[in-house]
Amino acid sequence: MGINRRDFxxxxxxxxxxxxxxxxxxxxxxxxxxxxxxxxxxxRWAVVVDMRKLTDKVAARCIEACHSLHNVPNYLEPPDxxxxxxxxxxxxxxxxxxxxxxxxxxxxxxxQDHKWDKLQGMxxxxxxxxxxxxxxxxVCPTQATYRRPDGIVMMDMHRCIGCRFCMAGCPYxxxxxxxxxxxxxxxxxxxxxxxxxxxxxxxxxxCEERLAQGQQPACVEASGGALIFGNLNEENSPxxxxxxxxxxxxxxxxxxxxxxxxxxx
Amino acid sequence: MLENAFVGTxxxxxxxxxxxxxxxxxxxxxxxxLSFGLGITGMSRDVSxxxxxxxxxxxVGVAASAVMVVLxxxxxDYKAFGRVTILGEFLAVAAVTMCLLFIIVDxxxxxxxxxxxxxxxxxxxxxxxMIVLNGYLFLNIVCGWMVLESERHQVPPPKWLKPxxxxxxxxxxxxxxxxxxxxxxxxxxxxWLTAIMAPxxxxxxxxxxxxxxxxxxxxxxxxxxFDPGREQIQTLAKIVTxxxxxxxxxxxxxxxxxxxxxxxxxxxxxxYLFYGLQGKGWLVPWMWFSIVGMxxxxxxxxxxxxxxxxxxxxxxxxxxxxxxxxxxxxxxxxGGFVPNPLHQVNEYVPTVPEVIITLGVWATxxxxxxxxxxxxxxxxxxIQA
Numbered sequence: 122m123g124i125n126r127r128d129f130x131x132x133x134x135x136x137x138x139x140x141x142x143x144x145x146x147x148x149x150x151x152x153x154x155x156x157x158x159x160x161x162x163x164x165r166w167a168v169v170v171d172m173r174k175l176t177d178k179v180a181a182r183c184i185e186a187c188h189s190l191h192n193v194p195n196y197l198e199p200p201d202x203x204x205x206x207x208x209x210x211x212x213x214x215x216x217x218x219x220x221x222x223x224x225x226x227x228x229x230x231x232x233q234d235h236k237w238d239k240l241q242g243m244x245x246x247x248x249x250x251x252x253x254x255x256x257x258x259x260v261c262p263t264q265a266t267y268r269r270p271d272g273i274v275m276m277d278m279h280r281c282i283g284c285r286f287c288m289a290g291c292p293y294x295x296x297x298x299x300x301x302x303x304x305x306x307x308x309x310x311x312x313x314x315x316x317x318x319x320x321x322x323x324x325x326x327x328c329e330e331r332l333a334q335g336q337q338p339a340c341v342e343a344s345g346g347a348l349i350f351g352n353l354n355e356e357n358s359p360x361x362x363x364x365x366x367x368x369x370x371x372x373x374x375x376x377x378x379x380x381x382x383x384x385x386x
Numbered sequence: 387m388l389e390n391a392f393v394g395t396x397x398x399x400x401x402x403x404x405x406x407x408x409x410x411x412x413x414x415x416x417x418x419x420l421s422f423g424l425g426i427t428g429m430s431r432d433v434s435x436x437x438x439x440x441x442x443x444x445x446v447g448v449a450a451s452a453v454m455v456v457l458x459x460x461x462x463d464y465k466a467f468g469r470v471t472i473l474g475e476f477l478a479v480a481a482v483t484m485c486l487l488f489i490i491v492d493x494x495x496x497x498x499x500x501x502x503x504x505x506x507x508x509x510x511x512x513x514x515x516m517i518v519l520n521g522y523l524f525l526n527i528v529c530g531w532m533v534l535e536s537e538r539h540q541v542p543p544p545k546w547l548k549p550x551x552x553x554x555x556x557x558x559x560x561x562x563x564x565x566x567x568x569x570x571x572x573x574x575x576x577x578w579l580t581a582i583m584a585p586x587x588x589x590x591x592x593x594x595x596x597x598x599x600x601x602x603x604x605x606x607x608x609x610x611x612f613d614p615g616r617e618q619i620q621t622l623a624k625i626v627t628x629x630x631x632x633x634x635x636x637x638x639x640x641x642x643x644x645x646x647x648x649x650x651x652x653x654x655x656x657x658y659l660f661y662g663l664q665g666k667g668w669l670v671p672w673m674w675f676s677i678v679g680m681x682x683x684x685x686x687x688x689x690x691x692x693x694x695x696x697x698x699x700x701x702x703x704x705x706x707x708x709x710x711x712x713x714x715x716x717x718x719x720x721g722g723f724v725p726n727p728l729h730q731v732n733e734y735v736p737t738v739p740e741v742i743i744t745l746g747v748w749a750t751x752x753x754x755x756x757x758x759x760x761x762x763x764x765x766x767x768x769i770q771a
Contacts, residue, residue, distance in 0.1 A: 210425075212430065212431075212732060213425075213428075213429070213430030213431060213432075213732075214425060214430070214431070215431055216431075217431075222728060225729070226728040226729055226730060227728065229651070229727065229728060229729045230650070230651060256572060256573055256574075259509055259510070260510050260511065260512070260572070261507065261510055262501075262502050262507050262510040262512035262513045262516075263498075263501040263502055263504075263505045263507060264505050264507050265501070280498070280501055280505070281494070281495065281498070282493055282494070282495050282496075282498045282499060282501050282502065283424075283493050283494015283495040283498075284489075284492070284493055284494070284512060285434040285435060285494070286510070286512055286568075288431075288434040289434060289435060289569075289572055289575065289722075289723075290572050290573075291574075291727070292572075292573050292574025292575075292727050293574075293727060294431070294432070294726055294727045294728055297431055298424070298431065298434060298494065299423065299494070300423050300424050300425035300429070300430075301422060301423040301425035302422075302423065318495075319422075319423035319494065320423055320424065320493070320494025320495045321494055321495060322494075373574065376573040376574055377573070378573065
């Protein structure tokens with residue numbers, strides 16, 4: 122037995138050709154289509170965060186705009202001082218739709234050693250990545266969280282059973298659970314947006330209620346240009362222009378979730 | 387047969403009363419949890435599963451281990467186990483019931499429990515877990531009860547039962563495999579993202595479950611007229627020995643891959659559990675006790691002298707139950723969530739209400755177990771007489 126190099130190459134070539142031919146027969150054009158990424162149609166929302174413009178003050182404005190609009194409770198500084206919580210409880214119950222954290226937390230696994238001193242300690246604005254391939258959607262047993270065709274990872278808080286499988290599944294810690302009734306901790310309830318009940322999970326929904334009215338997400342509006350929002354499938358959209366012009370990074374892309382929040386650093 | 391549950395000694399009724407009381411106390415605290423929310427537990431944004439899910443995971447293993455008495459009897463015609471299959475099956479019934487209760491007490495919205503059936507979602511492992519656990523509960527109730535009933539009337543079990551019994555054999559490892567898949571398929575949770583999780587679950591289950599069964603068999607012999615048998619206990623002991631050795635081996639396989647590859651996202655969880663991370667690590671002594679105790683127990687079980695002496699056997703079995711419990715019941719869930727995906731260390735410690743609810747569920751399970759064992763033992767005594 123045994124096979125020399127020449128025979129091996131001949132055999133491999135034959136198999137290769139045969140394989141290609143077989144594919145062409147069964148799925149004409151599929152091989153090329155799979156290799157060359159096709160231009161998708163329809164809408165695919167994405168966010169680009171321009172870290173050159175994102176100061177801590179801007180970030181705080183974005184967070185305030187989102188959290189006050191969506192009735193997100195404030196466990197850190199309750200509206201009524203009598204409701205003040207211990208450090209431990211603040212930490213445990215905190216609900217975050219959009220928040221900041223330093224580079225080394227936001228980009229775990231992308232530590233850049235000394236030459237990147239600039240990045241260490243830099244505060245990044247974090248939110249749900251509205252992944253193309255969201256693990257939270259995969260694990261949800263009731264489809265209470267699901268992916269819309271435009272890419273928004275949605276949350277039906279009336280269907281959620283509170284099993285918190287999605288929180289274990291999310292590699293970005295973008296999901297929060299209502300460990301208690303959040304209402305006493307909302308400074309001023311916005312009557313145009315629902316508040317949550319005990320025992321359900323919540324997260325950033327990319328302001329789908331504002332998008333439906335043709336408005337931009339609240340954080341983008343409040344960011345004064347530091348956040349860029351738009352349709353990735355549209356050649357001339359601001360997000361596409363930003364991605365063409367700059368080098369951007371994403372959080373944990375190696376996990377294959379295909380996150381859709383990009384950072385210009 | 388159930389009438390046997392209502393006639394018993396004073397000791398039997400006392401035991402029932404104690405368990406029922408604990409169960410009731412647990413239920414009262416659960417009502418508090420229902421009204422306030424899961425905030426009365428120690429769980430958090432970062433450690434979003436805790437004690438409840440850990441007990442659930444451990445008990446799925448105990449339930450699955452019934453197969454270790456059912457399989458030799460039905461597939462290898464190992465007659466001696468005919469006396470103890472019922473103890474294994476009824477232990478499985480009690481364990482699965484506790485599993486289901488632990489899932490329910492862990493839900494934020496138990497009132498919406500049936501959404502899992504209303505919107506069946508095959509891509510969620512939890513959906514499959516629901517199917518296999520309920521299926522396993524059904525199989526063990528039917529198989530256990532019917533075989534016992536036939537034994538009582540001294541007739542062979544009905545023919546239609548055999549396929550169900552055979553089905554229950556592969557079904558047992560499936561429940562623990564699916565439970566492992568709850569964790570082992572999540573990206574970004576390095577501690578759980580390992581192909582050996584299901585095998586590890588099974589090996590620790592097949593050690594801990596039969597070890598518990600040995601202790602129960604010894605108790606049954608001591609307090610009733612029914613003797614599960616020395617040979618039976620010795621065979622179970624051999625099963626425990628192999629399983630605990632395999633479990634220790636799997637653990638070191640895991641350590642090798644994690645520490646030789648030196649990938650931080652996988653290593654840091656082990657650092658947290660065994661050395662502490664960022665100055666935090668309340669589980670460190672527990673984890674060392676668990677792994678050293680487990681290795682010691684495995685070595686002790688290898689020695690025939692220790693295994694054959696029922697006192698040292700019982701003590702070693704106790705050590706195995708305790709160490710595998712710490713590994714799965716304390717380390718597994720916390721270890722997977724700490725550090726969090728942002729590499730922050732926020733520890734989890736169960737709160738008093740959480741522990742009381744947990745005890746309540748255990749008491750409910752043991753109440754069911756006591757009643758089922760009482761029925762089984764009464765039938766066995768009846769036949770002997």
